[in-house]
Structure formats: C-alpha cells, structure tokens
Amino acid sequence: MSQDMFKKIEKKTGVDMNSVSKVANAFNGKDIKDEKTARDLVKQVGKIAGKKVPKQTEDMIVNMLMKNKVNESTIKKMMK
Secondary structure: OOHHHHHHHHHHHOOOHHHHHHHHHHHOOOOOOOHHHHHHHHHHHHHHHOOOOOHHHHHHHHHHHHOOOOOHHHHHHHHO
C-alpha cells in the first residue's frame, strides 16, 4: 500500500498508521484464513480505531479474509 493511501486512511479515520503497522507486523506470517486468527485481527484493528465491531460486521470481514477477498481495491471501496 502506498504512503498516500496510508495518509488518506489516517486522515479519514484518525487512526495512527504506525499502530496499524504494529498490528500488521504482529499478524505477519500468521494464517488469516484461520477463523480465530482473522477474528483476533478484526478485534485488534477495532481496538486501535476505538470502535466496537458489531458481530455482523466482524462476521463479514472474517469471511472476506478467509476467502482471500480483501485487497487494496476492496480497502479503497470501504474508504468511500
């Protein structure tokens, strides 16, 4: 992901991208297609954002992660 994308996300969400980077590094090498790992990732990102992720939203994101349907294009769409 480009620095410009990070800056846009940071500006729109108010979430420090360094914190996001730390979470990403913590999950680097882990199998996010594993349901428990995917749920842990969603919860960690929610915690950084200071938001409680509703169960339905968590289920949707976990499903997308497990089916490898999350990429930069998907993230851009979520930002709009």
